[in-house]
Amino acid sequence: MSEEQLYAMRHSLAHVMAASVKRLWPEAKFGVGPVVEDGFYYDIDLGSVKISEQDFNKIEAMMRRIIAEDQDFVREKRPIDDAIVWAKESQQPYKEELLNDLKRSGTTVAKDLDAAEMGTIADGDAAVKEVTFYTNGDFTDLCRGPHVANTQEIGAFKLMRVAGAYWRGNEKNPQMQRLYGIAFATQAELDEYLERLELAKQRDHRKLGKELDLYTMSPLVGIGLPMFTPRGTVLRDIVAQYSNQLRQKYGFQKVWTPHITKKDLYEKSGHWAKFGDELFLVKSQETSDQMALKPMNCPHHTQIFASKPRSYRDMPVRFLETTTDYRDEKTGELGGLSRVRSLTQDDSHVFCRPDQIEQEINNLLAAARELYGQINMKLRVRLSYRDESDGYLGERALWNSAQAQLKAAVVANGLDYFEQDGEAAFYGPKIDFMATDAIGREHQVATVQLDFVQPERFELEYATDDGKFTTPVMIHCALLGSIERFLSVFIEHTGGWFPFWAAPEQIRILTINETVTDYVDEITTILREIVLMAPIKYNEVRFTVDTRNESLGKKIREATAMKVPVQLIVGPKDKSARQVSVRTRDSEQKIALDELKTYIKKL
Incomplete structure (x- = not known):
């Protein structure tokens, strides 16, 4: 049909x-x-x-x-x-x-x-x-x-x-x-x-978020304002760290901006006219300035770029900031981590010359493909264009040029794509990555956006090789997008069985009785010496030890319920044989103690 x-x-x-x-x-x-x-x-x-x-x-x-x-x-x-x-x-x-x-x-x-x-x-x-x-x-x-x-x-x-x-x-x-x-x-x-x-x-992130002790909500804190537990904080920090490392590989440098700003910044950027009713307003008791909690970071990053003279030799200038923004979303649209009022973005902005656009977009497309390949999600892209309405800033000729360049980059990279009018940001067209999860649902995740408008509105400039001044092109990118929303997708995609590198608790040591305490100490010493390198570099192993006076069956059931990817079972026989019993979701095996470090590094 x-x-x-x-x-x-x-x-x-x-x-x-x-x-x-x-x-x-x-x-x-x-x-x-x-x-x-x-x-x-x-x-x-x-x-x-x-x-x-x-x-x-x-x-x-x-x-x-x-x-x-x-x-x-x-x-x-x-x-x-x-x-x-x-x-x-x-x-x-x-x-x-x-x-x-x-x-x-x-x-x-x-x-x-x-x-x-x-x-x-x-x-x-x-x-x-x-x-x-x-x-x-x-x-x-x-x-x-x-x-x-x-x-x-x-x-x-x-x-x-x-x-x-x-x-x-x-x-x-x-x-x-x-x-x-x-x-x-x-x-x-x-x-x-x-x-x-x-x-x-069964995979609903709200259900699993509670069962796996990842995040919580409180009516005293407010609707749409999630709080992450120690386990959930490890998870969000790990995925943010991975995003940072991917971007730093392509020359991005960290910056930091405050969480409140004057209304004037968003008036100049155009966000106030477009999204003014979605901002949390802040009143100063000291000055007459009208302030707002920042809903996005691009206007702030333009001001860092503008803080000193720039030359064509300096270009491209690449900033990254993983930071929390705030939007006064309608309460009826809030749900779990999918739609929140406090959203943490792995935000990136490139200021570049026109001749550098192609390479910069290629870098960001490569980073996005690496990230979603690592979590085994199939990607296609939506080329999000403007429609004929008047809700966009900038000349139509600039839009046509930007849309053509984005499409050329997607085609050159051999990406599966489709085009859709009316989905652009108000300042420029986008490449929106659509990821398919384990049960066939498609989610909008990463985005790359080309922007000729904001650099002009903020009067950004750099010196060209002939001593004149011209306006840079701005490229926006978020690999995860909103980390909260990404986590809702990631939790449901994996069903809570996170890959080893991302699991809040990677290993749980389960003892059969108290006679193996000294042997467990040897095992934990080995685990503390391991430094994981893929895909997160310089990452220590996260493990716990369950020495409670409970049956092994109960300990295994509880570790499995918390979806701990590796269980190391240690009993008197293991101690005598200088080995550990390794239990994962898919298999059970015996590993010699002196081979444990190599085994863990390969996970």
Whole structure:
């Protein structure tokens, strides 16, 4: 089934679901019902009646009955005024509101609606004169399609959840019930999707974060402000260290900037106009300066570049800073580590000459590929371009040049890519790395961005070889992106079984009884002497010793539950034989004590 056919089928199922709800609860009032990834939903107002998961079976049964009735989806056009009369007579106030808005200004209401729920809209802000309806059986709905021809063409589906949703996303409006379903062409595809969902539940980073003691949240600290435990702090420090080392290999130098800054900096950069309502504001009791917690680092780095004269011989200038930024995200969008208010970025900025762009981008692409290759995640890239809207800074000619250069770099590096308009940063186009995890989900991770705008806004310059001054090009890059978000992906990708180099606790020594204490001391002395070099250089082994008076079985179960990659089991026989019993997730073996150091270095 093609993407277009799948879309039409899912859209048709939204109508079938609404028709089913209408049969079961005739008083139902409907908002919008668009297609979403893997399925569909419909916003429904049932007054005091609340749909629960216990109702799903009867709704699904009614949907199957409607499908079995062999109903055609019949399209018709109606004048807007006739449509408004229909909405009133059908007692559908939400549809009536939409139709009145379409009559006044089609483009304005389009901002609130999925395209599938609107009538034919004229160019500009012209009012709509007629709209389209679809009827299947005894159910008629305002919609412009597309739909399948007949309900018999609908494949496999399942209702998944119901949630609250404010009408048109405005918390001042009535709260409706948003009923979600999924749909696929075949039952086999649906079953496969449900299996992936079950795997995703088991790997949920919020669940594993608690079980593995990685991070915690506190209502006293605030929503979206995670705190990392000792184990979680080791994990985030290790991945940050790896990112730093990769960038330092390509000539990046560490810098540091404060966590608050004057509003003026973001006004000059353009961030204040674009993101001013997402900033945490800070009030000084000493001065009249309006301050903000920094939401990003690029404006600060421009000021380090501008702090002294630069020559073409100095270029490129490369800064890196792994630092925490703050954004006042909407509370309803926060979740675990995926979306937070305090996000730590492994941020990088290159200031270079135009003739150096290609090499600098190649370096960053190589670093990103090395990092995600190390954690075994397949990459492709999205070339994120501007669209035709006016929400971008800079001349269109500069944008065209930047977009062409990014595409050329991606093609030259042989990367799998796709292009998407409307995903650019407001100051420039991007290369967004999309990584596929162990259960087939794709996540946006690293990014490389080309920026001709901010250097001009900050009047940055360097002396050319003929004694004149010109503006540098700025390249933004984050290999991990937000470390918090990266960790949410990393935890779920690995299921908590981190590779040896990244595990918060790499080795746990489990004793069988107290007679081996002196032998354990020899083992720990060896472990302390080991310096790991791949992929993190000069990294000491992280180990603990469990000498509790508990059964070996219990100790093994607890170490396994904490997903410790290597367990060294030590008993009297091991002591006598001058060996250790090594237990990993996949194998068990005996290793001579004098070979232990070599074994660990190869992990």
